[in-house]
Amino acid sequence: MSVTDFLDKRARLTPDRTALVDTVDGSQITFGEWDERVNRTARFLLQLGATAGDRVAVYAGNRAEYLDLFFAAQKTGIVLQNLNWRLTVHELSGIVADGEPTLLVYSPEWSEQVEELRPGLTAKHVVAMGDPAPADVALAARMNEGPTAPAQPELGLDHPWGIYYTGGTTGLPKGAILTHGNVTWNSINTITSWGLHGGHVAPLQLPFFHVGGPNIFMVPLVHTGGTTILCEGFDLDQTFDLIAEGGITHYVAVPTMYQMMQEHPRWETADFSRLELVISGGAPCPLPIMQRFWDKGVDFKMGYGLTEASGNNFWLPPDEVATKQQSVGYPLMHIGMKVVRDDGSECDPDEEGELLIRGPHVMSGYWRRAEATAETLVDGWLHTGDIARKDADGAYTIMGRSKDMFISGGENVYPAEVESVMLAHPDVVEAALVGVPDVKWGEIGAAYVVRRSADLDEETLRGFLGERLARYKLPRSITFLPELPLTAIGKIDKKLLAEGDTA
Numbered sequence: 001m002s003v004t005d006f007l008d009k010r011a012r013l014t015p016d017r018t019a020l021v022d023t024v025d026g027s028q029i030t031f032g033e034w035d036e037r038v039n040r041t042a043r044f045l046l047q048l049g050a051t052a053g054d055r056v057a058v059y060a061g062n063r064a065e066y067l068d069l070f071f072a073a074q075k076t077g078i079v080l081q082n083l084n085w086r087l088t089v090h091e092l093s094g095i096v097a098d099g100e101p102t103l104l105v106y107s108p109e110w111s112e113q114v115e116e117l118r119p120g121l122t123a124k125h126v127v128a129m130g131d132p133a134p135a136d137v138a139l140a141a142r143m144n145e146g147p148t149a150p151a152q153p154e155l156g157l158d159h160p161w162g163i164y165y166t167g168g169t170t171g172l173p174k175g176a177i178l179t180h181g182n183v184t185w186n187s188i189n190t191i192t193s194w195g196l197h198g199g200h201v202a203p204l205q206l207p208f209f210h211v212g213g214p215n216i217f218m219v220p221l222v223h224t225g226g227t228t229i230l231c232e233g234f235d236l237d238q239t240f241d242l243i244a245e246g247g248i249t250h251y252v253a254v255p256t257m258y259q260m261m262q263e264h265p266r267w268e269t270a271d272f273s274r275l276e277l278v279i280s281g282g283a284p285c286p287l288p289i290m291q292r293f294w295d296k297g298v299d300f301k302m303g304y305g306l307t308e309a310s311g312n313n314f315w316l317p318p319d320e321v322a323t324k325q326q327s328v329g330y331p332l333m334h335i336g337m338k339v340v341r342d343d344g345s346e347c348d349p350d351e352e353g354e355l356l357i358r359g360p361h362v363m364s365g366y367w368r369r370a371e372a373t374a375e376t377l378v379d380g381w382l383h384t385g386d387i388a389r390k391d392a393d394g395a396y397t398i399m400g401r402s403k404d405m406f407i408s409g410g411e412n413v414y415p416a417e418v419e420s421v422m423l424a425h426p427d428v429v430e431a432a433l434v435g436v437p438d439v440k441w442g443e444i445g446a447a448y449v450v451r452r453s454a455d456l457d458e459e460t461l462r463g464f465l466g467e468r469l470a471r472y473k474l475p476r477s478i479t480f481l482p483e484l485p486l487t488a489i490g491k492i493d494k495k496l497l498a499e500g501d502t503a
């Protein structure tokens with residue numbers, strides 16, 4: 001099966017329907033207009049010497065130009081190498097060298113970092129989204145190209161569309177290769193299982209370099225003819241404005257973003273009745289956060305995705321949210337799942353084990369990492385490294401990352417469970433638990449907490465937890481911080497906490 005030009009097809013079906021609302025510059029365009037702009041972009045990239053299979057590195061924030069490059073890649077067969085702007089120049093230099101891009105495209109806010117990267121670049125051209133440096137090319141020149149699509153190369157669904165780098169504890173991050181088939185099937189799974197259609201509207205707030213940026217709602221909305229509202233990032237007041245007046249029907253965020261919303265003065269009066277779906281991803285969502293949405297009558301549920309599986313994997317029907325409160329639900333339409341023991345045998349119902357996934361949405365492998373690919377993709381199954389259990393009905397609950405789980409005195413401790421209880425205390429704003437080495441117990445829990453006031457002390461919180469958790473689950477240390485460190489997409493950075501880096 002060959003690659004479908006999503007925007008070309010959608011522009012022919014619904015050319016005058018609003019496709020993209022850009023809150024960065026205040027504009028909005030139809031599918032017909034967007035397709036023409038992307039055609040110009042595709043022709044421009046080809047003029048600069050990029051061809052099918054070449055990497056084009058993008059070092060940019062959430063901008064319409066980034067979305068244009070994404071769909072231009074579909075039209076030309078180039079491979080987007082998505083750069084995480086939260087990383088240091090030192091880290092990025094290794095990633096850029098790993099991809100050997102033909103072009104590097106950057107947005108103005110990262111011009112200084114590009115200057116630091118420049119001595120090691122082997123790209124044919126450096127392309128600026130804003131005013132170019134003397135040696136660079138202006139992306140704005142794309143508008144001089146023709147509005148019709150260039151001749152599309154013969155591409156199969158196994159052709160790479162993008163490389164998304166996943167964090168590692170040591171060494172260079174691994175680049176997960178997502179193909180045209182992966183992105184397409186993720187969209188099909190989402191549409192058929194989540195019920196998306198052309199009347200739906202969703203904001204794009206997650207960083208576009210992250211797999212959640214294009215895949216959770218944007219591509220499925222293009223597939224169905226819905227509308228994407230492009231945001232520069234997560235802004236609390238803008239989010240409440242979009243809920244009140246932006247016409248959004250679907251919303252996705254990570255737990256820390258929802259926590260911030262619930263701390264905001266506008267939370268109490270916010271009207272969520274227009275939203276058909278509010279979903280949490282990126283990390284297990286603590287029950288107290290979910291409960292506050294349910295109290296408002298919101299169909300709030302917890303999703304589960306990982307870079308290697310393109311984004312979306314489960315669906316929990318609305319009438320089961322109350323009975324399966326912390327479940328992520330059932331596998332989407334074209335996805336296979338199982339939970340296995342260490343020896344590879346399948347677990348019994350409610351028995352904990354590693355979650356394995358297979359399906360056409362699973363990555364083709366890691367970029368230039370044959371050994372890591374072979375360890376992760378085994379006999380067609382993606383080994384997620386996440387601990388899960390499946391109940392007798394077939395619904396799954398994610399217990400947490402196997403690397404997050406720690407063993408204290410021979411007992412498994414799942415930080416997500418302990419964090420959920422900590423967050424149930426009315427004076428706890430944020431909480432994280434990590435395992436740290438201990439001579440006697442092997443590992444013990446170290447808790448990091450953001451509190452509402454200094455009235456909450458360690459003794460009070462310990463007493464609260466002691467009434468609700470088994471003794472072996474209780475943290476041995478509690479550290480109060482003004483804020484918790486976050487990763488690029490807003491998740492709590494437990495790696496830094498485990499290293500004791502709380503500065």
